[in-house]
Amino acid sequence: MPDVAQLFDEWAAALGRGERPDALSFIRRAGAGADELATMMDRYLRARPRTEPDPETVELARAWLEGNAPLVQLRVRRGVTRDAVVDAVLEEFSLGPDRRAVVKRYYHELESGRLDPARLSRQLLDLLTRVLETPAASILAWRPRPLDVAPALRAARSVAADAVFETAARARAPAPDDEEVRALFISER
């Protein structure tokens, strides 16, 4: 059986260093001890005083509150252009220049919050952490703030309206015109 105390120790020490340890990874490693570990982690998080946020977290929070895309903020802060990210994706996965447009479109969808970062393939997530020099947790956790929908609009939604919304959503979603690229951005990991 995995040593729950050891896992808790590793995770808590990483927090102490100001890192963003992957809580899910620790819990999965605990196997049958997952319940015990999760309980320890949760109680510890309640008791631990909050830490001072680093300047980057403050900037990401500002972008989120202003309705801007935190991922764009992160990229710009690193001085990385969107084209540079696209180039890195093409090179990493040996995709030819004819795939540039579709990769760029998918990446744009990701930055604008229309793709769920939790669906990124592990390989692409790893690449983005290197290119953007940020932990995976930042990419996964900072999503664009949903725009407000007027209460009247919510209340008035009908079957017909739902059909319109659905059609619009399909139109916004990237067309599945490149299965290999799509699998990088929308995976079942």
Added chain:
Amino acid sequence: MHDARDAEDALLLEARDHVALLAAYHDVVVQRCLVGTRDESGYDVAQNVFMRLWKELVRGKTYGVPYRVVVHKVVDWTLKQHFTGRPTDVPLPEGWDPVDASDAYAEVEGRDLDSLWADLPEGAREVLDLRYGEGLEIDEVAARLGKTRNAVDQALHRAHDTLRGRIGDA
């Protein structure tokens, strides 16, 4: 241990510095939501927690408890709704109150690391402070405290068992 941060939060609330306030709690909210859901849906829950906290701040709502307690209670409330299949992407109900919403309010309000570790020997608390407070490696803890690595391992192990037991009893 919480007092200084609670005072800082009160100042941020008064100044309506919502950016600093939400940034300060970002990591703990995300970690708690992931631990609570144990899968990637924790990121969605965390997003909805922040939406709820932000809406409350924009409404200018005030609380009779430290903001830390509000944050933890919104996490609890949102996780509970998530597991009962209720929508979490909507604002908190009008009149939602962290004290009323809490059946374990005293635990959140009063619990800090000092109280968790209060019964540990002084040496073990020093080890925990360096290991978890500063994130030092075991060898670094040993060097800082002038102990052998084995002594630190033993102290950490004993402290760990105690901490796990204490946490489990909370």
